[in-house]
Amino acid sequence: MGEEETVLVRVRTPDRELEVEVPYQEGMTLLDALLWIKEHEAPDLQFQYSCRNAQCGTCAVLINGEAGLACERRLEPGEEVTVEPLRHLPVIRDLVVDWREVTGRLRPLAPRTHLDWFRRLEPDRAERLHELRSCIECLCCVVECPVIRAGSTRNPGPTVLRKLAEESEKWDRTPRLEGVDVYACTTCHRCAEVCPKDIDIPKKAVEAVRARLRELGLGPLEEHREVGERAVRTGRSVERKDECFLEECAGEHGSGDVTALFFTGCLVDYRLPETGRALVRLAEELGFRLVIPEDQVCCGSPLLRTGQRDRAERLAFRNLEAFQRVDPDVIVTVCAGCGATLKNDYPELLGERFEWEVLDVTELLVELRAHERGFEHPEEVVVTYHDPCHLKRGQGVHREPRRLLKSVEGVEFREMREPDRCCGAGGGVRAGLPELARLMSDVKARMAEEVGADVLTTVCPFCEYNLREGVERCGVDVKVPNLTVLLARSL
Ligand code: SF4
Ligand code: SF4
Ligand code: FES
Known part of the structure; x- marks a missing residue:
């Protein structure tokens, strides 16, 4: 008989730290491993679960630093995995958090009268709302939202925006926004990326609610309206x-x-x-x-x-x-x-x-095999790369920029801690809520500093502008060129 296969599970909570070798079984999930730990090693370990089938949302935790459902996450033999409680929420005990801060904001957005409960949803509306209504309130999206992670309270959380969208079709001229700022979202798609139900909140909720507010004459923000009018009048969204x-x-x-x-x-x-x-x-x-x-x-x-x-x-x-x-x-x-x-x-x-x-541009250059040609940067530099949200999550492009950068002689590429964390420039935030864009770009400036970069490059002029201001404000000595410029300099 060969050696028994195991999985190393680290449980980190404010109350304790455990490190347990759990015997592996085929098809095992992280929740199975937690149950084994509770049965054999730590009977008082507290965590939540119910359906064990990705339907109730109660088992959400941080898995290697990212929110996910413990009952859905399959383990591999020999794997090491770290489990923590969801961030930004008060911890009740071990992996159990208090969700009421967020879920308490959902109910007032959908006030019900007695009659509402019994009225049948019209079939076309039911079809339209199907995706938005498949939310299991696990809050994975909330704890990953970069606006919330930057410490801003303007965005109440993606799932609250989702709830707002459900109701928005019924609004007359006085929607119940309940202090919810629908413009405090950069449309970064991080929430959609982590959502176990694949709900496209930025498009189906955020953009839809903003469009509805425009229909009602209640949006967009003044700065957005100016950008829109200028773009139609001059063909450009910025002034010459x-x-x-x-x-x-x-x-x-x-x-x-x-x-x-x-x-x-x-x-x-x-x-x-x-x-x-x-x-x-x-x-x-x-x-x-x-x-x-x-x-x-x-x-x-x-x-x-x-x-x-x-x-x-x-x-x-x-x-x-x-x-x-x-x-x-x-x-x-x-x-x-x-x-x-x-x-x-x-x-x-x-x-x-x-x-x-x-x-x-990075896809085109890789298709043309530019990375095989060889580039040479005029001086030796440490370079880190920021993934623009609309490139990584919007287009699935993240390998190509790195492939090109690694082909440049004189460039030492170092990955920053969270290269794909939103810099705060998108979704009209830079124009409409500049203080929020500043808060978020400062976070990225610090990440570039941590990794000791001389250059922070990206492939988005909006990110570039926002990051450049961030590093200047934070006094971080890093240059911020577009990757296209860096490559042309290295020809
Ligand atoms: S798109 Fe990004 S900023 Fe907007 S709610 Fe989702 S995670 Fe938050
Ligand atoms: S929208 Fe998705 S990630 Fe957010 S609470 Fe609902 S199911 Fe969870
Ligand atoms: S136990 Fe219900 S979603 Fe995981």
Whole structure:
């Protein structure tokens, strides 16, 4: 007989720390392991469970620092796993937390009269609300929300926003917001990523509620309205200062078998033209044809995220004409927000008319095997990378930037503690609630400092701006260039 297979389970609670070798059994879950510990090692260990089937939400804990259901998490033989109580909630005992702070905010959002309880939900409404109503109130989303983790109380938690959305269709002109700030969400999609029921809270709840408030004439915030009106009037969501990348570089650059249409985005066009110039250099050096149409406009992302879908639709149709004139092999973006909007929202807004593949610049470069060519940075630097939410969770792109960075000679790549934690720039937060964006970017500045980075790079001009201000405010000596710029410098 071979040696018995085990799993090493560490239980860390404010009351105690346990480290137990649990005999492994096929199909074992973390909850099974906790039950074994209770039976054999620590009879007084406190934790909650009921359905053992991912339906009641009571067994949620932190598993290796991330919220999840203990009854759903399968263990592997030889694995080491750390279990802690959900963060930000008062601990009653061991792994048991007091949820009332959050769940207590859910009820007043859905006031019931006696008659409501017995009224049958209309079939189309039932279908529409099915996803939102599948919540099991496990609170995994709440403890992972980066707004809450930064210490802000403006966002009451994703599941509360979800509840608000359920009710929002019935609102007349006086919705019961109960102090809930629907604009204190960066649409980072972290809540959707950890939700065991796959509820798309940012889109189905946050953006939907914001759109409903606009319908009722109660939203968006003044700053968002200004951005929306400017984008429709001028084609750009930010005001022009001196430079304009499109005026300088519209036309064709480089040559090769692949024709890429460069969708520049508002910030590159009016604020960060060096990022656009860097992509032009990369096209010339790596051998692909880059076409930059002068008549392209804002993708509409800041409008969609703040509930101004009607305005975003008008911009999408203007961009469609520009795309049709070039008819490229691919559309390339250097902004996570533009890329996510083109990939995820344009097929919905434009239907089958939108027929092009969209690639983030890092995807295009890896497809062209740029990482095999070899880059060399002018000086030796320690580089860390921030995953923009709309690139990692919005487009599933996180390996490509790292692959490129690791191919640059002179770059020592160091991963920061939570590279994909939101920096606070998205979802209209930077424009509408700048103090919240500042709070969140300071958290990231400290993470870059912790890892001893000289350079903090990313692939999103909004993140870049926000992070740059964060490091300056915190006095952290780190440069914040777009990855495209870093690569062009290393040619
Ligand atoms: S999208 Fe991000 S900021 Fe918004 S509620 Fe979800 S986790 Fe929080
Ligand atoms: S929305 Fe998802 S993660 Fe949040 S409480 Fe409901 S089931 Fe849990
Ligand atoms: S025990 Fe019910 S969800 Fe895990």
